[in-house]
Amino acid sequence: MSTSLEALAADAYPRMVATLIRVTGDWTLAEDCAQEALAAAVQRWPQEGEPGNPGAWLMTVARNRAIDTLRRASVERRKLAEAAALALTGTDEVVGEIAGEGEVVDDRLRLVFTCCHPALALESRVALTLRTICGVPAADIARAFLVTEPTMTRRLTRAKRKIADAGIPYRVPAGPALAERLPGVLAVLYLLFTQGYNADGRPAFAEEAIRLARLLRRLMPGQGEVSALLALFLLQHSRRAARQDTEGNLLPLDRQDRSRWDTVAIAEGLEALAEAERDSPYALQARIAACHAVAPSVPGTDWAEIARCYDALAGIQSAPVVELNRAVAHGYAYGPGAGLALLGRAREGGALDGHPLALAAEADLTARQGDRDRAAALFRQAATAAHTESERRALLDRAAETARQEWGS
Template sequence: MSVGQAAIGRIFREEYGRSLATLIGVFDDIDVAEDAVQEAFALALIKWPAEGLPPNPGGWITVTARNRAIDRLRRRTRERHLLGDVALLVPGGEPEEQDPVRDDRLKLIFTCCHPALSAETQVALTLRLLGGLSTDEVARSFLVAEPAMAQRLVRAKRKIKAARIPYRIPAAHELPGRLPPVLAVVYLIYNTGVSDPEERGLCAEAIRLARILSTLMPGEAEVAGLLALLLLIESRRAARTRPDGSLILLRDQDRRRWDRSLIAEGQAIVRRCLLHDRPGPYQLQAAINAVHADADTAARTDWPQIVALYDHLYALAPTPVVALNRAIAIAEVHGPATALALIDRLGLDHYYPFHAARADLFRRLGRHGEAATAYRHAAALAPAGPERDFLTERA
């Protein structure tokens, strides 16, 4: 069966990080691995439409990229000594999945999130290398120009090479100190998949990585909290959109379509986290989602408990985004006017959920002209896709 470019694009998103991480583990060179994987996908664009998908597209990409990299190294006579190592490291067939604690993609995240790199660079590099996002897509995520982001990524890769930042999962005693940016990146990978229908493979990848981290660090409550949070959000996937792809708000979702097995697993993890008595931001966000999952209808949601959890979360992480979400919950307890007064104090003019929240509060207050203006502002800032379409329709 022939395959179109859109299907190959989806495979690229799903397999790019896996193939790249495997080749970095073999060649210990990000640039060599990147060039080889991109050449393999370029070849796939030629061969697959005519010949159809291979039985294992990801394995085909990895093996083809590996062979391309070996050919390139063979041409560099000064590096002939590396070929013997490559022959020993890489079998002739398709690569097998590694043991979880030896996972190449997790190694790549820890490399990208090394403390020698800035926090923004850690996130940008991970999205580029593991998520397969283009430099332009990463640049738009950070609201910077593509050339500036390209320079930032090149500098980061040079620094990894010059500083000999190791491609490995840190030793057990190093893990707690290296954990915060890794958790942040895994969460961002998941959110990237949620916000873009073309990136849904990233959601499964983020959950997989969170499970591996939980295996590596069973005593870390925040790791468990992140896993629970992702499972609980993922449980609502089937109810989040209509057959035509349009967005359905949480309060309007058919809760019979929520995945009860994911909810049960996530809520069980939340209960175990309570035993640690070391609440952190991911645990509290998971608890908030667990409360939503407890309600069989939107009307039966325990909003006072959610507000109390947001109060605790804001005490730990007093960010404008947390304050915005707290205000949205307060609207359900104390009314939209109280929430609007809180939201208007926040400096989030370039954050489209801020304008969407204001629009909804204006609508509930009967201030329809202001609601329409706010919806239009939110739509202008939102990325292309179901959310922008929803906001435009509301306007």
């Protein structure tokens, strides 16, 4: 598939699926017809040339495939009625939907909320979002969730069947229900982004989360948490190219080449952050990311502002990882002793016992206090508990470097 067709497919696939689901009510039929339309483009466009309106061409092919399928099932009167309704939508509305003309975009928003319905398990919501809205192959989703492709296919099938059997409405909730459901949608996007941004994650997943967040922001103007989430994604993802060296080893902030940070993404992220509520959970995380993004160096970072943001975030959602990051921020803002004191309190519940990031944070703060021998041992202990190979290598490198500094002193 050519680069231009890949880009069009990424945008056209969810549009086609969303429109066909609305009209036919048949999730599998919608996906099959959208995929057949893309396959037809791959086969025909190299010989016939790309049509003047490629999006409308794809929608027309997908619609005709659906009509043919429904007509073959003409023993059911309801299916015939659906075929007639679908034929009627072969007008400017469907063309506008796929071509991006006007404001006929509600189907995609309906699809996002349907995939993220709270009746589905969180893992199913993420997988269904990847497959239906992002068009990610089931095999790739299976690898991300560490299961076989047949297992993931069955999970997707069960999720779609549950939507049908439970009569989950294909719509965006209104009024108070929207405020109740939106956090669940954003949580799915956040998990999707994290799945792609992790050290050994799949970057395409993070990029899809950014694309969906942009879509939600465009379709739901005025929703501050949507803008905040997009800002967080962009500001974090702007550093991706600099997070690893040529051998794939993780680089901490103080060793990243900041000239490789994506300044366009940073600018877009800051613009989105300006629309966010100041102290909402995603906005606070985005403000922390913004402090890093605009700083010339780690010493030049506004650590006092980052510490303030973590203080506010801990007041909203006290969680071990928040308390851990809060301790690190205080350690840089007010000295390693302050950070170690907070880290000790965060460990009192036992949730951070043996956690590699907690051990690494203690090691860094301990090294900055001057006890490099103990710090090196803590880095080695953190490496033993690391979840990924890249994290393990990075922690062992820090241990070796810290030990050399101790020997040199």
